[in-house]
Amino acid sequence: MIGPNFAYERHAGFFKYCLKILPQQYTPTDTTRLAIIFFCISALDLLGVIPNSEEENLNPNFGLKKVTKDQVEKWKDWIYETCLLPSRAAFRCSPALAFANDSSSKQTYDPGHTAGTYFALATLLILRDDLSRIDRPAMMRWLCACQRDDGSFATGLLETDSHHGEFGGEHFGEPDLRFGYCAAAIRWIIGGDLLSQRGLAPDIDVIKARAHVLDECVTYDGGMGMGGMTESHGGLTYCGVGMLDLLGGASDSLGDGIDELVRWCLLHQTAISDEDFSGDEQDEDDMVDGELLVGFNGRFNKPPDTCYSFWVGGTLAMLPLQNGVSSLALSDARRNVSFLLYKTQNTRVGGFSKCAGHHPDALHAYLGIAALSLCAETARKAGDDDEVWELLKGLKKLDAALCISYDARQYVEDLRRRW
Amino acid sequence: MSYIEEFSWDDITPIPQNDGGNDAIAPIAYDDDYRIAMEYLRAVMKIEEFSERSLKLTEDVILMNAAHYTVWQYRTRILFALDKDLEQELVWVEFVGQKFPKNYQIWNHREVIVNKLDNPIRELPFIEVMLEIDTKNYHVWSYRQWLVRRFDLWATEVPYTTIMIEQDVRNNSAWNHRFFAIFGRKEVPSDEVVSDEIEFTKAAILKAPQNTSAWNYLTGVMKKSGRPLSDLESFCLTLSNPSSGFKTQDLDITSARSLEVLADIYAEKQDIPKASLAWTLLAEKYDTVRENYWNHRKSQATAKILGAF
Numbered sequence: 001m002i003g004p005n006f007a008y009e010r011h012a013g014f015f016k017y018c019l020k021i022l023p024q025q026y027t028p029t030d031t032t033r034l035a036i037i038f039f040c041i042s043a044l045d046l047l048g049v050i051p052n053s054e055e056e057n058l059n060p061n062f063g064l065k066k067v068t069k070d071q072v073e074k075w076k077d078w079i080y081e082t083c084l085l086p087s088r089a090a091f092r093c094s095p096a097l098a099f100a101n102d103s104s105s106k107q108t109y110d111p112g113h114t115a116g117t118y119f120a121l122a123t124l125l126i127l128r129d130d131l132s133r134i135d136r137p138a139m140m141r142w143l144c145a146c147q148r149d150d151g152s153f154a155t156g157l158l159e160t161d162s163h164h165g166e167f168g169g170e171h172f173g174e175p176d177l178r179f180g181y182c183a184a185a186i187r188w189i190i191g192g193d194l195l196s197q198r199g200l201a202p203d204i205d206v207i208k209a210r211a212h213v214l215d216e217c218v219t220y221d222g223g224m225g226m227g228g229m230t231e232s233h234g235g236l237t238y239c240g241v242g243m244l245d246l247l248g249g250a251s252d253s254l255g256d257g258i259d260e261l262v263r264w265c266l267l268h269q270t271a272i273s274d275e276d277f278s279g280d281e282q283d284e285d286d287m288v289d290g291e292l293l294v295g296f297n298g299r300f301n302k303p304p305d306t307c308y309s310f311w312v313g314g315t316l317a318m319l320p321l322q323n324g325v326s327s328l329a330l331s332d333a334r335r336n337v338s339f340l341l342y343k344t345q346n347t348r349v350g351g352f353s354k355c356a357g358h359h360p361d362a363l364h365a366y367l368g369i370a371a372l373s374l375c376a377e378t379a380r381k382a383g384d385d386d387e388v389w390e391l392l393k394g395l396k397k398l399d400a401a402l403c404i405s406y407d408a409r410q411y412v413e414d415l416r417r418r419w
Numbered sequence: 420m421s422y423i424e425e426f427s428w429d430d431i432t433p434i435p436q437n438d439g440g441n442d443a444i445a446p447i448a449y450d451d452d453y454r455i456a457m458e459y460l461r462a463v464m465k466i467e468e469f470s471e472r473s474l475k476l477t478e479d480v481i482l483m484n485a486a487h488y489t490v491w492q493y494r495t496r497i498l499f500a501l502d503k504d505l506e507q508e509l510v511w512v513e514f515v516g517q518k519f520p521k522n523y524q525i526w527n528h529r530e531v532i533v534n535k536l537d538n539p540i541r542e543l544p545f546i547e548v549m550l551e552i553d554t555k556n557y558h559v560w561s562y563r564q565w566l567v568r569r570f571d572l573w574a575t576e577v578p579y580t581t582i583m584i585e586q587d588v589r590n591n592s593a594w595n596h597r598f599f600a601i602f603g604r605k606e607v608p609s610d611e612v613v614s615d616e617i618e619f620t621k622a623a624i625l626k627a628p629q630n631t632s633a634w635n636y637l638t639g640v641m642k643k644s645g646r647p648l649s650d651l652e653s654f655c656l657t658l659s660n661p662s663s664g665f666k667t668q669d670l671d672i673t674s675a676r677s678l679e680v681l682a683d684i685y686a687e688k689q690d691i692p693k694a695s696l697a698w699t700l701l702a703e704k705y706d707t708v709r710e711n712y713w714n715h716r717k718s719q720a721t722a723k724i725l726g727a728f
Contacts, residue, residue: 018445019444019445020445021445021446021447021448022445022446022447022448023447023448024447024448024449024450026447027447027449027450027453027483027484028484028485028486029447029486030447030449030453030457030484030486030487031484031486031487031488032486032488033445033447036445037444037445040445074442075444077442078439078442078443078444079444081439082437082438082439093488095436095437095438095439096436096457097461097488097489098436098437098461099434099461099462099464099465100434100465105465106465106467108464108467109464109467109489109492109493110464110489111489113488155488158489158492172488172489172492173488173527174523174527219595220598220602220635220636220639220640220642220643221635221636221639222635225595226557226561228561228564228565228568229564229595229598229599229602229603230557230560230561230564230595231557231560231591231592231595231596232595233557262712263712266709266712267631267709269708269709270708271708294708299555299557299591299592300589300591300631300632300635301589301590301591301630301631301632302555302591321715329711330709330711330712330715331708331709331711331712332707332708332709332710332711335708
């Protein structure tokens, strides 16, 4: 078995290629194209290819060619021109929805989208945009209208005959923590809390939003589901914890629940087959040098999948342990990294796939890299000097809550101080 | 494309996608059928046309991209405006559901239609078909919960999960649904029901002692019904007896989850040496992936005890 390898150049090439053209198979993601764009641009940022700071922390050995500043300006303009709604209060999630970019005609079936708005803002921040082209107070009014009576958030609002005008309409979309997470991220990014303190915009109902997560979504096994006693799930748990974190500190809101949550997360680190000791049979493909490769799954007793290394790993990264180290340090980061590097990384065309033997795609490729960045940072803090971490030295640090590079988060904090 | 073949569109000017010209980011290489259908969809959405042809168009678009986030709402409004046969709609949704089992929007749509029809007669059979395709389909199980609450269909649920768990004792979705079926009702379950659940779960654990789903269910039931974890001590000891320490044979310990629960029981009783032994066994032999975690639990419990003096 050859040693592990992290294919910097191939990965950068993979994301650059996705940004140029996506194959027809991406048609089911047509109306969530901003998500794909975010994955690609944020991945390039973590790889150190976006020219966004004077001081570059990229390992010079990799010498990847940067995207030009001119290209960055074009990307920003494109996001605004094709996806910002005429109200400047929200983004659609794809140019495929737009049928009229004038404020006079009805926009019923081209509404603002909470996830689209989060992806647009996050991408713009990575590109160091100052967000001056959006109307932040109007965005807060829209966000407030997206909140349901139970504290959860809708995908957006659809005008009806009786509900129209500024941000009138019926809520659409699943009652789902994904949109609550996006709402909390939007509010934090645009300084909605600050606007409301100054009386410039209304705030969402933070108490209700938090209570919805804690009272409705926490499950009997200590994770989080979609609410109403649905099954705990890695992606939804990430969204719930991220939401609490962005609304003001996850650990304070979680209280005693944090211990069960940490346990829940760690129990999702799992081998390929989950046989009982008595019938223990491990596939040889899952072993490297006699060691089992152990990734994360999103629900108990399901096979591991690249994206849960981030959804579950990122949740652990938001839960502090002690001395600035997160609960991710309690997982087996090295074996998780081996799972990603050996099993789901594609070293020929770049990117990561969901599981071994599949084609790489933009979502799994980004979340694979994001998970590697979190693991490398945790190992660095814990003083682990294994050579595998040397390989990942060129990756930027990631902010687990916003799922963007640490320096992009610093940039938001600078913006917030100026606002 | 049926919408083109069956209807005239001469009076409609398609609206091409504004993709920002040559600077488009991540453009998708659409096939022509999809690209053209979307151009017509934007045109009829703009004027909010509720017609047979726009209904057919939504059908064609959904079959190419079921994840479109407003086409379903548009379709619902057309159906209601034209007073269409909603039973027919359910039949069509069954076809689409089987074609795209991972899709979210279908279930939302079905909920709206069934709610309006106020009749759940087709639902449980269809759900069963879908759960045969994927026994852990998250959307289907969530929809089943909505259905049970909406039409008060509780009677079938515990027996149904028994069958599903017998088929696959590791199906976490089925265990979760069972918890919902027992504890999701307004009435608190009787002591007898809870005791039966505990026995049912113990039997399931004996079939697969490492099964996290069953263990989580067991401890979840204990907590929810206010029973002490220590009630499980003797059961745990049959699956993992740590008393002989590291000299123990593998046969004495068949379940890491059982050792974990034992550790929790001992920790609750402030018997830290026994709890620590269980955590050490987990860290060093039976659950090494979580070595850091078990060591952390051990040092946390020790520090707590020291802090008490």
